[in-house]
Structures are given as structure tokens and as C-alpha cells.
Amino acid sequence: MKMKLTRTLIASGLLAGMSALPAAAADDLVKQGEYISRLGDCGACHTIPGKPAFSGGLAIESNLGTIYSTNITPDKEHGIGKYSEQQFSDAVRKGVLPDGKRLYPAMPYPDYAKISDADMHALYVYFMQGVKPSAEQPPETDLSFPFSQRWGMRFWNWAFTDDKPFRPIGGASAEVNRGAYLVESLGHCGSCHTPRGIGMNEKALDSGDEKFLAGGSLNGWEVPSLRGLPHWTEQETVDYLATGRNDKAAVGGEMTSVVEHSTSWMTDADLKAISAYLKFLGGNPPAPAKAAEAVSATEAKLTAAKSLTTGERLYLDNCGACHFVTGKGAPRIFPELDGATIVNAGDPTGLIHTILAGAQQPSTAKAPSTLAMPGFAARLSDDEVAQLATFIRQGWGNKADAVSEKQVREVRETLKH
Structure with missing residues (x-):
């Protein structure tokens, strides 16, 4: 009987039947939905500082222009309060709103298509019962022609999405x-x-x-x-x-x-x-063995601090106190530079951005401290950042290409926006 009731709820999309469930069971379903919303990272795009949770308004920069996230609280005028469960599922899994309007895939519905029925039901219950309604009206997304023609997403979806449910991997645990x-x-x-x-x-x-x-x-x-x-x-x-x-x-x-x-x-x-x-x-080869001589040579030269290049000097002056002459940093505090993915990337944008703007680790339940790296945009010129980044990308066991002053200047320009 309970299974029949659950199926009826899923099919009808009505929450009125929730009153027939024990209060503890209803609360558990809301909590389950809240956890699923965390798994789906809904809050990251639909919540901005200073605004109610899930009220939207985040500006998402894309190659097409700026896309603003929507209000997904149960407010009946500005949010999703009038959505049936089927309409909610169609929006999340297919990128189609109740009025037929198509979402842009900044909303990752091509991936959300694989969400199970049970998880989708719990998610719907959470948003309708566990989220506070908000009358916030986010800015409207207004892309230039032809991307403003959302009906065209129908053909994009036909070509690039797959509405099949999740398929377990045969033979896997x-x-x-x-x-x-x-x-x-x-x-x-x-x-x-x-x-x-x-x-x-x-x-x-x-x-x-x-x-x-x-x-x-x-x-x-x-x-x-x-x-x-x-x-x-x-x-x-x-x-x-x-x-x-x-x-x-x-x-x-x-x-x-x-x-x-x-x-x-x-x-x-x-x-x-x-x-x-x-x-x-699998699919990635093991990391190549580092040349011990190159690693030792970099460490020895930085330790001696004699006849340094500009990049080496800048490293000792600005980076050495945290990342050390070994480039190994400190476990769980300062990351390694020797062998790091961001350092050895073909495109150095990430490394340049980090040097200019700095970085801060988030505060989490298991690591509440917010360790921060300062940005050096005001302290170092484009040429100095280029020479510093080049040394880091070619010191120790790293073997990446040099960084140019032009590349640094282009990244610095993005920080202004």
C-alpha cells in the first residue's frame, strides 16, 4: 500500500498526500531531499551572498553571454511554487519549463537526466516543503541573436543529450x-x-x-x-x-x-x-619519473641563493616561505608546486590567475580554517609575474612552457571585470 501511495505521489506531482505520511517520515524525506540538493550543488548557482537561499541571480559567464540563475524557491509568482512534480522533473532532467521555454545548458540537465525517480521525488519535496519562499526577481537572461532564440535548444537537445536513465557498470562493485x-x-x-x-x-x-x-x-x-x-x-x-x-x-x-x-x-x-x-x-598513464638531478639542482640553487635568475629571486622573495625551496609546500596547508597539475597545464591561465589574485581554501566541517594565499597583482609587474611563473613551470621536475608577458597582461585584464 505504501509503495502504491509513493507511486501515486510521483505520478501526480501533488504534495497533499504527504499529510497521510507520519510526520517523521515526511521530515526524513525533506532531509533526504536536502542532501540530494547538496549532491547536485544546487545552492552554488542559485544562491548569492546577501540574498535568500535558492532565490537566484548568480551571473554565469559563458561564450554566449551572461546567463542569470533563476529563483527556485517555492514562491508561486517568482519561483517554482506552481510546478507539479512532473514539471519540476522536466525542468531538471530535460531543461524544459512548464510554459515550454527551454533552459540553456548552463543548467546541467544533460547530466541531471540520469537522476533516479526516488531522488527526484525527494528533491521536489525538499524544495516545496523545506525551502523558504522568496519573492526575489533575478535579472532576466538576455543573450544576443541568435542565442536569444531558445526554441533552437530543442534541436541542440536532440543532437547532444541522452534521456536514458543511469546504467550501472556491469561487473563493477x-x-x-x-x-x-x-x-x-x-x-x-x-x-x-x-x-x-x-x-x-x-x-x-x-x-x-x-x-x-x-x-x-x-x-x-x-x-x-x-x-x-x-x-x-x-x-x-x-x-x-x-x-x-x-x-x-x-x-x-x-x-x-x-x-x-x-x-x-x-x-x-x-x-x-x-x-x-x-x-x-583508469585511462591516465602514471606520472613520469622525475629527474632527481633536476629536482636537486633547483633545491640547491634556491638554498644557496647565488647567481639567481629574476624568476628564482622572485620565488624566494614571494613564495619560498610557504612552498619552500623544495617546492613541496606543507601537507594539507600549502600545496605542492613540484608536479602540480595547475603548474604543468598546457594553458598557464590558472597559475597566472592564482599568482595575481591569490586563492582561499573554503571553510568546511572537517577543515574549518580558511587558509589564504595573497594575490600579487599590485606588487608584481606583468614581466615579473611571467618570469616567476616560468621558473615555477620549469623548476624541480616541472617541464612546462615559458609564460609570456602578454599572457599575464591578458589575465590581468580579466580581473578588472
């Missing part, structure tokens, strides 16, 4: 498949870590394609591949997602918000499942 479900659906990790095609579409939507999670680019930052994570142990991945730091790295860029609003709230079991799934994928 229950833990790996739980991780696969979280990564491929609610976590929408592929929206950043999968390369984009000619239509700005994700080239793959699940582990059945080797391009899935093979790395990409976001706002000029090179986004690393997550396949196998050969440089990290499974526990280091768990630590990074839970706290924004591990023994080798610290979070930066867009990932800072993901850790703050989503992964740091996940259960240990779910974090371990994600880590196990990423290791299961």
Missing part, C-alpha cells in the same frame, strides 16, 4: 556503481571535466566513452582529467573533496565553490564511492 551514479548524474562532474564539442556540448556523458572526464577548459583554466587520478591515492581524493585540500594540493578556481557547497557535505561513504569510481575508470 556496488561502491563503484554508487560513485558512477553520483558523478554522472547529480555531481555533473562531466560538465567541467569532459571536453566540449563544436556545439559546446559535453563530448561524452558516461563512462562508456573514454572522453568522459578526460579534461577540458573552463573560462581559460585548463581542467584536469579525472580518469584514474594516478597522482593521488583514493584517500587523497576523499580528503580533497571533503576539505578542499590533501597532502599534495589545495582547491582553486571554480572547484572551490563545489567543495564549499557540495562535496564537503557528502557522507564518507559517498566520497569513498566517488573516489573508487574515478580510480576504476
Whole structure:
């Protein structure tokens, strides 16, 4: 009887039947939905500082222009309070609003399409019963022609999305498949870590394609591949997602918000499942062995502090106190520079941006301290930043290309906006 009632609720999209459930069961469903909203990172895009939760208004910069997130509180005029459960599901999974209006894929509905019916039901109940209504009216998204013609998204969806439910990986453990479900659906990790095609579409939507999670680019930052994570142990991945730091790295860029609003709230079991799934994928070769002579030579020269290049001198003056002459930093405090992905990326934008603007690790339940790196935009010229970045990219075991003054100037310009 209980199963029939649940199915009726899902099919009808009405919450009136919730009154027939015990109060404790209804509360549990709201709590489950709240956790699922964390898994989906809904708050990161639909909440901005100083405004009510989920009331929208975040400006999302894209190649098409600025897209503003919407109010997804249960307010009946400005939010989603009039949505039936089916309409809510269509918006989340298909990017289609009740009036037929099409969402842009800044809303990751190509990934959310794999969310299970049970999780979608709990998510709907949470937004209708657990979120406070807000009458905030976010700015309207107004892209230039032809991108303003949302009806065209119908054809984009036909070409680039897949409405099939999540498909477990045959032969994989229950833990790996739980991780696969979280990564491929609610976590929408592929929206950043999968390369984009000619239509700005994700080239793959699940582990059945080797391009899935093979790395990409976001706002000029090179986004690393997550396949196998050969440089990290499974526990280091768990630590990074839970706290924004591990023994080798610290979070930066867009990932800072993901850790703050989503992964740091996940259960240990779910974090371990994600880590196990990423290791299961494989696809990345092990890190090449570092030339011990080059590592020792950099360390020895910085220690002696004689006949330094401009880049080496700038490193000692500005970076050495935290990252040390070894480039190893301090575990869980200051990240490694020797072998770091952001340092060795083909596109140095991420490293340049970090040097200019600094970075701050989020405060999480398991790591409440907010360690910050200062920005050096006011202290260093474009030429100095270029020489510093070049040294970091070529010191120790790093073997990346030099950075030009022009590249630094272009990144500095973006900071003004």
C-alpha cells in the first residue's frame, strides 16, 4: 500500500498526500531531499551572498553571454511554487519549463537526466516543503541573436543529450556503481571535466566513452582529467573533496565553490564511492619519473641563493616561505608546486590567475580554517609575474612552457571585470 501511495505521489506531482505520511517520515524525506540538493550543488548557482537561499541571480559567464540563475524557491509568482512534480522533473532532467521555454545548458540537465525517480521525488519535496519562499526577481537572461532564440535548444537537445536513465557498470562493485551514479548524474562532474564539442556540448556523458572526464577548459583554466587520478591515492581524493585540500594540493578556481557547497557535505561513504569510481575508470598513464638531478639542482640553487635568475629571486622573495625551496609546500596547508597539475597545464591561465589574485581554501566541517594565499597583482609587474611563473613551470621536475608577458597582461585584464 505504501509503495502504491509513493507511486501515486510521483505520478501526480501533488504534495497533499504527504499529510497521510507520519510526520517523521515526511521530515526524513525533506532531509533526504536536502542532501540530494547538496549532491547536485544546487545552492552554488542559485544562491548569492546577501540574498535568500535558492532565490537566484548568480551571473554565469559563458561564450554566449551572461546567463542569470533563476529563483527556485517555492514562491508561486517568482519561483517554482506552481510546478507539479512532473514539471519540476522536466525542468531538471530535460531543461524544459512548464510554459515550454527551454533552459540553456548552463543548467546541467544533460547530466541531471540520469537522476533516479526516488531522488527526484525527494528533491521536489525538499524544495516545496523545506525551502523558504522568496519573492526575489533575478535579472532576466538576455543573450544576443541568435542565442536569444531558445526554441533552437530543442534541436541542440536532440543532437547532444541522452534521456536514458543511469546504467550501472556491469561487473563493477556496488561502491563503484554508487560513485558512477553520483558523478554522472547529480555531481555533473562531466560538465567541467569532459571536453566540449563544436556545439559546446559535453563530448561524452558516461563512462562508456573514454572522453568522459578526460579534461577540458573552463573560462581559460585548463581542467584536469579525472580518469584514474594516478597522482593521488583514493584517500587523497576523499580528503580533497571533503576539505578542499590533501597532502599534495589545495582547491582553486571554480572547484572551490563545489567543495564549499557540495562535496564537503557528502557522507564518507559517498566520497569513498566517488573516489573508487574515478580510480576504476583508469585511462591516465602514471606520472613520469622525475629527474632527481633536476629536482636537486633547483633545491640547491634556491638554498644557496647565488647567481639567481629574476624568476628564482622572485620565488624566494614571494613564495619560498610557504612552498619552500623544495617546492613541496606543507601537507594539507600549502600545496605542492613540484608536479602540480595547475603548474604543468598546457594553458598557464590558472597559475597566472592564482599568482595575481591569490586563492582561499573554503571553510568546511572537517577543515574549518580558511587558509589564504595573497594575490600579487599590485606588487608584481606583468614581466615579473611571467618570469616567476616560468621558473615555477620549469623548476624541480616541472617541464612546462615559458609564460609570456602578454599572457599575464591578458589575465590581468580579466580581473578588472
